[in-house]
Amino acid sequence: MHPDLADSDLSRPWPLRCGDNDDSTRNPGGDEQVGIATKTRAKPKKPSQFKVLMLNDDYTPMEFVVMVLKRFFQMDLEQATRVMLHVHQKGVGVCGIFPYEIAETKVNQVMDFARQNQHPLQCTLEKA
Numbered sequence: 439m440h441p442d443l444a445d446s447d448l449s450r451p452w453p454l455r456c457g458d459n460d461d462s463t464r465n466p467g468g469d470e471q472v473g474i475a476t477k478t479r480a481k482p483k484k485p486s487q488f489k490v491l492m493l494n495d496d497y498t499p500m501e502f503v504v505m506v507l508k509r510f511f512q513m514d515l516e517q518a519t520r521v522m523l524h525v526h527q528k529g530v531g532v533c534g535i536f537p538y539e540i541a542e543t544k545v546n547q548v549m550d551f552a553r554q555n556q557h558p559l560q561c562t563l564e565k566a
C-alpha cells in the first residue's frame with residue numbers, strides 16, 4: 439500500500455467517495471443501502487518524499503553505475519562520477535529525492551537494468 443495511506447482515515451476500502459453526498463441517483467430501485475463515506479480531509483497532506491539510495495558492491499563496474507545515474511537520474515558525467523565515487527567509498531549514497539511513486543519507479547528501473555546486464559547493483563527507498 440502507498441505509505442501515505444497506511445495510517446490514514448482515507449485508507450478504507452470501497453465504497454468511499456469524497457465530497458459527494460447525492461445518493462439519490464444511485465442504486466435505482468435497489469433495496470440494499472450502501473453507505474457512502476464522505477469524509478474530506480480538512481488539511482490535505484503534502485505527499486511525503488523518498489530518497490532513492492544506491493548501494494555499493496564489489497562487482498558492478500564503475501562505468502555502469504555512472505551510466506545508470508546519467509540515464510535514470512538525469513545527472514551529467516561530473517555529477518554521476520561524484521555520486522558513484524561517494525557510494526564506492528561510503529557504501530551508500532543518495533541518487534535523488536522524489537514522491538513515492540516516482541522513487542519506486544526509479545528503483546525498479548535501476549534494478550531491472552542492472553539485472554538485464556547481469557550486475558548485482560542494488561538500489562532502495564528510504565523516507566526522506
Ligand code: TYC
Binds near residue numbers: 523525559
Ligand atoms: N565498488 C564498485 C567497483 O569497485 C563500483 C560501484 C560503485 C558499485 C557504486 C556499485 O553503487 C555502486 N567496481
